Amino acid sequence: MNDLHARQRVRLTLRLVAALGITVFFLFPIYWLFMISFKTADEIFSYPPKWYPGHLQFGNYAVLFKDGDAIAVWHSLVVAGGSTLIAMFLGTICAYSLARFKTGGEHLANWIISQRMVPPIAVVFPIFLLYVWLGWVDTYVGVILLYTAFNLPYVIWMMRGYILDIPLALEESALVDGCTRWQVIWRVVFPMCRAGLFATAIFTFVFAWNEFLFALVLTRTEVGTYTVQVTHYFGGQSNFWAKISAMSVLGTLPIFVAVAFMQRYLVRGISLGAVKG
Amino acid sequence: MAQATAPRQADFTDRNFKYFLVGPSIFVLLLIGIFPLVYLLVVSFQGITMTEVDTSFVGVRNFAHLFRDRRLWEALLHTVIFTAIALPIELVLGLALAQLFLDRLPGRQIFIALLVLPVVVSPIVSGATWSLMFDNRFGPINQVIGWVTGSPRTLLWTINPALVYPAIIVAEVWQWTPFMFLLLLAALANVDKSQLEASAIDGAGYWRTFFKIVLPAIWPVMAVAILIRGLDLFRLFDIVWALTKGGPGTMTETISVFTYVKGFQQFETSYTAAVALLIIVLLSVVVFAALKRVRLAR
Amino acid sequence: MADLKITGLHKYYGSVHAVKGIDLEIPAGEFTVLVGQSGCGKSTLLRTIAGLEDADQGNIEIGGELMNHVLPRDRDIAMVFQNYALYPYMTVFENIAFGLRARKTPAAEIEPKVRRAARMLAIEPLLDRYPRQLSGGQLQRVAIGRAVVRNARLYLFDEPLSNLDAQLRDEMRGEIKRLHQELGKTMIYVTHDQIEAMTMADRIVLLRDGKIEQSGAPLDLYERPATRYVAGFLGSPAMNFVPAQLQDSGALGVQLADGSVLALPVSRQGKLSARRGQPIILGVRPEHVTRAGGELRQGLARRTALIELVQPTGSRTYATFRLGGAEVVAELQAHDVSQPGETIEVAIDMNRVVLIDPASELVVS
Numbered sequence: 001m002n003d004l005h006a007r008q009r010v011r012l013t014l015r016l017v018a019a020l021g022i023t024v025f026f027l028f029p030i031y032w033l034f035m036i037s038f039k040t041a042d043e044i045f046s047y048p049p050k051w052y053p054g055h056l057q058f059g060n061y062a063v064l065f066k067d068g069d070a071i072a073v074w075h076s077l078v079v080a081g082g083s084t085l086i087a088m089f090l091g092t093i094c095a096y097s098l099a100r101f102k103t104g105g106e107h108l109a110n111w112i113i114s115q116r117m118v119p120p121i122a123v124v125f126p127i128f129l130l131y132v133w134l135g136w137v138d139t140y141v142g143v144i145l146l147y148t149a150f151n152l153p154y155v156i157w158m159m160r161g162y163i164l165d166i167p168l169a170l171e172e173s174a175l176v177d178g179c180t181r182w183q184v185i186w187r188v189v190f191p192m193c194r195a196g197l198f199a200t201a202i203f204t205f206v207f208a209w210n211e212f213l214f215a216l217v218l219t220r221t222e223v224g225t226y227t228v229q230v231t232h233y234f235g236g237q238s239n240f241w242a243k244i245s246a247m248s249v250l251g252t253l254p255i256f257v258a259v260a261f262m263q264r265y266l267v268r269g270i271s272l273g274a275v276k277g
Numbered sequence: 278m279a280q281a282t283a284p285r286q287a288d289f290t291d292r293n294f295k296y297f298l299v300g301p302s303i304f305v306l307l308l309i310g311i312f313p314l315v316y317l318l319v320v321s322f323q324g325i326t327m328t329e330v331d332t333s334f335v336g337v338r339n340f341a342h343l344f345r346d347r348r349l350w351e352a353l354l355h356t357v358i359f360t361a362i363a364l365p366i367e368l369v370l371g372l373a374l375a376q377l378f379l380d381r382l383p384g385r386q387i388f389i390a391l392l393v394l395p396v397v398v399s400p401i402v403s404g405a406t407w408s409l410m411f412d413n414r415f416g417p418i419n420q421v422i423g424w425v426t427g428s429p430r431t432l433l434w435t436i437n438p439a440l441v442y443p444a445i446i447v448a449e450v451w452q453w454t455p456f457m458f459l460l461l462l463a464a465l466a467n468v469d470k471s472q473l474e475a476s477a478i479d480g481a482g483y484w485r486t487f488f489k490i491v492l493p494a495i496w497p498v499m500a501v502a503i504l505i506r507g508l509d510l511f512r513l514f515d516i517v518w519a520l521t522k523g524g525p526g527t528m529t530e531t532i533s534v535f536t537y538v539k540g541f542q543q544f545e546t547s548y549t550a551a552v553a554l555l556i557i558v559l560l561s562v563v564v565f566a567a568l569k570r571v572r573l574a575r
Numbered sequence: 576m577a578d579l580k581i582t583g584l585h586k587y588y589g590s591v592h593a594v595k596g597i598d599l600e601i602p603a604g605e606f607t608v609l610v611g612q613s614g615c616g617k618s619t620l621l622r623t624i625a626g627l628e629d630a631d632q633g634n635i636e637i638g639g640e641l642m643n644h645v646l647p648r649d650r651d652i653a654m655v656f657q658n659y660a661l662y663p664y665m666t667v668f669e670n671i672a673f674g675l676r677a678r679k680t681p682a683a684e685i686e687p688k689v690r691r692a693a694r695m696l697a698i699e700p701l702l703d704r705y706p707r708q709l710s711g712g713q714l715q716r717v718a719i720g721r722a723v724v725r726n727a728r729l730y731l732f733d734e735p736l737s738n739l740d741a742q743l744r745d746e747m748r749g750e751i752k753r754l755h756q757e758l759g760k761t762m763i764y765v766t767h768d769q770i771e772a773m774t775m776a777d778r779i780v781l782l783r784d785g786k787i788e789q790s791g792a793p794l795d796l797y798e799r800p801a802t803r804y805v806a807g808f809l810g811s812p813a814m815n816f817v818p819a820q821l822q823d824s825g826a827l828g829v830q831l832a833d834g835s836v837l838a839l840p841v842s843r844q845g846k847l848s849a850r851r852g853q854p855i856i857l858g859v860r861p862e863h864v865t866r867a868g869g870e871l872r873q874g875l876a877r878r879t880a881l882i883e884l885v886q887p888t889g890s891r892t893y894a895t896f897r898l899g900g901a902e903v904v905a906e907l908q909a910h911d912v913s914q915p916g917e918t919i920e921v922a923i924d925m926n927r928v929v930l931i932d933p934a935s936e937l938v939v940s
Binding site: 012015018019022023027028029030032034035036044045046048049051066077090091093094096097098100103104110111112114115117118119121122123124125126127128129130145146147148149150152153156174181195197206209211212213217227230231234244245248251252255256259260263 | 287292293294296298299301302303305308309310312313316317320352374377378380382383388390391392393395397398399400402403404406407409410414415416417423429451454455468474492508511514515518519520532533536537538540541549550553554557560561564
Binding site: 284287288291 | 642644646
């Protein structure tokens with residue numbers, strides 16, 4: 001028996017070592033990115049490269065703020081936040097209709113899901129031209145609307161599953177007790193699928209926050225998101241590296257913080273989407 | 278308690294409530310669902326190029342050009358290569374990781390939380406990070422290789438034709454393996470334990486159990502994962518753009534990069550529309566064929 | 576309170592004809608039980624009355640007003656669900672107050688009303704708890720409290736006691752009956768349990784396969800069933816059925832398969848003379864097959880019974896024997912028999928048997 005325990009302990013230790021190694025391996029590039037953002041230009045271009053900054057200096061960040069480039073993060077927030085809120089609201093009530101009333105039957109449900117497979121590159125062109133005609137290029141409205149459209153299928157698909165899990169009797173009881181259909185959605189459905197709402201929302205937000213192609217095409221100077229801003233520093237050397245890393249960190253840090261708080265929802269959102277469906 | 282007035286009859290809003298709920302969503306979805314399709318269909322049959330704006334019907338000229346365009350088919354090939362290499366790697370690595378973290382482990386929650394981070398980084402940032410990592414003089418990759426081989430190496434990862442593919446694939450795999458890992462972890466956790474126990478009692482070894490019992494059980498989730506990631510890889514743009522912009526030359530140009538260049542740098546409007554239509558058709562065929570084999574719809 | 580009138584109600588689920596033309600009138604203040612097996616349409620009927628389902632054909636009138644196109648919230652009804660349907664994220668107080676809040680009742684009125692309902696159901700100390708902290712019985716009281724607080728004119732119960740264990744069910748049956756006496760509202764109660772139906776109803780409506788098999792006071796249905804189905808449904812243990820034949824000559828009696836005859840009381844013979852010689856089903860309840868004493872009253876038929884099965888309940892013992900080839904359960908005193916294989920003299924009360932036409936399954940006497 002001791003032999004078995006010893007073997008299990010060895011296995012556990014090995015697994016722990018492997019887990020540590022793998023985690024370090026996956027996190028290293030992120031560490032590198034963060035670290036570069038704190039280095040001065042000389043430190044960045046010292047050879048051989050040092051793996052730690054001499055001291056933590058925020059000069060690179062100061063430059064971004066001074067030049068006004070950091071506003072890109074704010075644009076990202078408005079765009080991602082706005083589109084997430086709208087997509088969650090419209091998508092959830094649409095999912096409710098699909099779940100409880102089977103509106104549009106299989107055809108509508110399939111059409112909505114198929115929209116998720118639309119390749120962005122194929123539609124970005126017509127939409128760009130449409131926006132030019134509407135005067136929506138480089139506006140909040142335009143980008144938010146597009147992100148909302150792109151997130152809706154996912155929201156609808158996920159929320160439909162969560163809503164179907166709510167016992168019907170809860171809603172029927174509310175109907176008899178005096179709720180209008182709207183009140184049932186607000187007072188019963190939304191609270192009951194709160195976990196699903198968070199999981200879907202965080203996933204949707206991250207997707208919009210990190211999006212690049214549409215932002216590249218549809219924004220210029222007014223609402224450029226941080227992903228676009230980062231690419232403005234490409235193709236060069238020297239201080240551009242510092243800006244690349246600093247801007248990247250500025251855009252990535254908020255997501256890391258959000259994920260830290262919502263971690264279990266995010267994990268649930270990713271895995272449940274597949275396991276459920 | 279008697280009603281003082283006659284009871285309120287259900288009105289138009291009540292009866293059609295369910296349509297009001299889906300209406301706004303459908304309206305928004307039309308923006309990406311119907312409008313682009315119509316537009317592409319119309320424009321691809323016109324003659325708008327960089328130099329002239331000819332909105333007359335030009336027949337299938339643009340589509341004929343599609344088939345003769347070497348660069349386009351190369352782009353498709355590049356895309357397929359990326360997908361064919363990256364997807365299996367992500368799958369196997371993800372599965373291995375999932376297996377590693379399946380049973381209890383001290384600090385498991387923290388490990389998983391940390392491993393999620395590459396997924397939530399923007400692909401652009403991922404590309405930017407790896408271009409820093411791969412830098413020939415100041416990147417740690419070359420430095421480590423130098424340690425291992427004894428002499429300093431300057432490998433031009435983002436320029437050397439032999440190295441650009443590995444570079445892009447490494448960045449892509451780094452970012453998305455955790456995604457596979459999470460999905461497969463959930464799937465593995467749902468495998469019926471009693472089946473595994475029965476197999477152990479029957480004397481089946483590790484690999485036999487894995488292939489005969491575990492794999493079939495997680496196949497539905499795996500299929501979804503493969504479909505999702507496969508589609509994403511087909512649309513690969515951000516990481517390539519950040520690392521090589523499709524270069525050197527057009528060596529790493531994926532179909533998305535190609536289309537972007539044609540449309541927004543060369544302004545070949547009508548031709549780009551034709552290309553876009555081709556992409557949609559190709560994608561639809563692949564998805565349709567895949568869905569037939571893996572029933573997704575509930 | 577209000578009365579309920581249903582005319583010609585039909586309901587389809589796809590191709591399934593769940594409710595096949597039901598006419599029902601329930602006077603105000605009455606406690607009506609809709610009872611039947613699973614799938615007989617009783618829940619569908621209830622939900623249609625509530626407005627949770629639309630009728631495909633027919634009319635529903637509450638208090639004389641047509642309700643077909645009125646939303647549930649405007650019908651002034653209250654409903655208690657089988658699975659309680661309590662909101663897990665609200666306290667008991669909030670759950671009960673839910674309907675009042677939805678109707679924008681002034682806050683000042685809500686508290687006293689909720690407290691009064693809670694007191695009526697003995698759950699006042701639980702008002703601050705959450706549903707997950709309550710037992711099954713307590714949950715059911717909260718669900719009833721939520722219905723009671725609104726002072727609706729019609730109360731609907733959808734198998735509310737099905738999820739409770741036997742002892743709790745006994746307790747709650749009495750509570751609900753007492754509630755009805757206190758409130759005096761019109762109540763419609765759906766169940767598959769015939770004991771609940773018998774003990775609680777002012778009137779029973781027995782449903783079968785989407786139609787009303789028979790409706791009336793509990794004892795009416797019990798003592799004067801209209802069909803074999805009703806006769807076999809009510810009563811526990813169930814009525815015994817023996818295939819037989821009416822004698823075609825001599826005094827009118829019931830001739831069993833083994834040739835022996837059970838004499839019928841003279842008062843019953845008149846109606847049956849037209850059926851001489853025809854096959855008949857003899858239905859007799861276990862409580863009407865008892866141990867024969869010395870002298871038998873008028874109308875009792877004596878038989879010798881070889882006991883095959885003995886089932887004691889403590890207060891009585893049920894013994895199974897064969898009569899004319901069919902299995903019959905007799906209700907005996909606790910110690911009348913103790914072992915299979917014993918023989919005992921039984922008396923069959925021919926005043927109380929029902930005779931059923933095998934073809935139409937209607938009770939003819």
